[in-house]
Amino acid sequence: MRDVASLRxxxxxxxxxxxxxIWKCGDYQLHAAEWAMRRLAILSLLSEGPLPLEQIIDGxxxxxxxxxVDERTVRRDIRFLVLEGYIQQQxxxxxxxxxxxxxxxxxxRFTLPYSQLAAVMRALDTSPKALADPAAxxxxxxxxxxxxxxxxxxxxxVSRRRHVVRRPRQNSSSLxxxxxxxxxxxxxxxxxxxxxxxxxxxxxxxxxxxxxLGVLYYSVHDxxxxxxxxxxxxxxxxxxADRILSMAVTDERFEPPEGFKLDDYLEGQWGxxxxxxxxxxxxxxxxxxxxxxxxxxxxxxxxxxxxxVEPGVWEYTDTILGEPEFRAWLRSxxxxxxxxxxxxxxxxxxxxxxxxxxxYERQVDADEER
Numbered sequence: 493m494r495d496v497a498s499l500r501x502x503x504x505x506x507x508x509x510x511x512x513x514i515w516k517c518g519d520y521q522l523h524a525a526e527w528a529m530r531r532l533a534i535l536s537l538l539s540e541g542p543l544p545l546e547q548i549i550d551g552x553x554x555x556x557x558x559x560x561v562d563e564r565t566v567r568r569d570i571r572f573l574v575l576e577g578y579i580q581q582q583x584x585x586x587x588x589x590x591x592x593x594x595x596x597x598x599x600x601r602f603t604l605p606y607s608q609l610a611a612v613m614r615a616l617d618t619s620p621k622a623l624a625d626p627a628a629x630x631x632x633x634x635x636x637x638x639x640x641x642x643x644x645x646x647x648x649x650v651s652r653r654r655h656v657v658r659r660p661r662q663n664s665s666s667l668x669x670x671x672x673x674x675x676x677x678x679x680x681x682x683x684x685x686x687x688x689x690x691x692x693x694x695x696x697x698x699x700x701x702x703x704x705l706g707v708l709y710y711s712v713h714d715x716x717x718x719x720x721x722x723x724x725x726x727x728x729x730x731x732x733a734d735r736i737l738s739m740a741v742t743d744e745r746f747e748p749p750e751g752f753k754l755d756d757y758l759e760g761q762w763g764x765x766x767x768x769x770x771x772x773x774x775x776x777x778x779x780x781x782x783x784x785x786x787x788x789x790x791x792x793x794x795x796x797x798x799x800x801v802e803p804g805v806w807e808y809t810d811t812i813l814g815e816p817e818f819r820a821w822l823r824s825x826x827x828x829x830x831x832x833x834x835x836x837x838x839x840x841x842x843x844x845x846x847x848x849x850x851x852y853e854r855q856v857d858a859d860e861e862r
Contacts, residue, residue, distance in 0.1 A: 531572065667733055670736065683746050719758075761813045762814040770818075771811050772809065795810065
């Protein structure tokens, strides 16, 4: 019944009568047979959005007990649905796997300008009250993308211009408006003239021209940043959105650095600061729900591994950029986190713990003297 409801939502004229599924296609009706059920299963999978060929095949074969088919049969069903105009190839996923989605026969297509699409995507990232369930947000995002346009260039461009490290908290409307302008300029590849107050500028306002490449939200600082090529520094830099005192989008266009992808640029960064890559191995002791917190706060790390090594003890391995921010994060776990590697970080945290012990001992001595 859930599959039938999903298909109705995307325009499939389908009904159940006397225990039989009836699929109405044009001026004829197709009564449920095994091959028809397989094809309905494919359409149901695609009702959530475009999928690579391998995922479609796996989805149907997972119901093999019901259908009793092999991969070749599923491929023939897909070819049939393509020839009949029910689904279409929409591009290729990484690894050159064909991606298929529903055609307009089932899902009316529409388009959005960059500004509206960026606003909708930002709302999915910044509305915890409306979207407390991340799975629901992801499902909405897939359906939105499936319904936009067969040309997914606009969709992928907007998606590549935002990087969110854990769910944003509520920001001021003025700040979000500034982020929207910067994100739109990145999508449309327009330079932006800004007046920026740097951390070390001692109040000096520095005008400069930037080529925005995307926006970044980092939950630890609860702050939005713009990743941009600064023409003054001739390098890619991060600018805090709240320190941009004024800005003006120009008519001048720019070309991003060849092969630049925001996610790849930020790959490995622990926070917002870069540095040399450091391989880390940390042992966490599951006290006061520590492991649940570690899982939640490292879920976005694509190459991290967290595994249980013994009852109540887990090891986290990763390669990070931005060691100072990682150390600060570890300190928040107190004695529930123990650095194993690298040795330099371990020794530094041991020294820090000794200084803290001495500080408290001095305070105790001072209290006793009084």
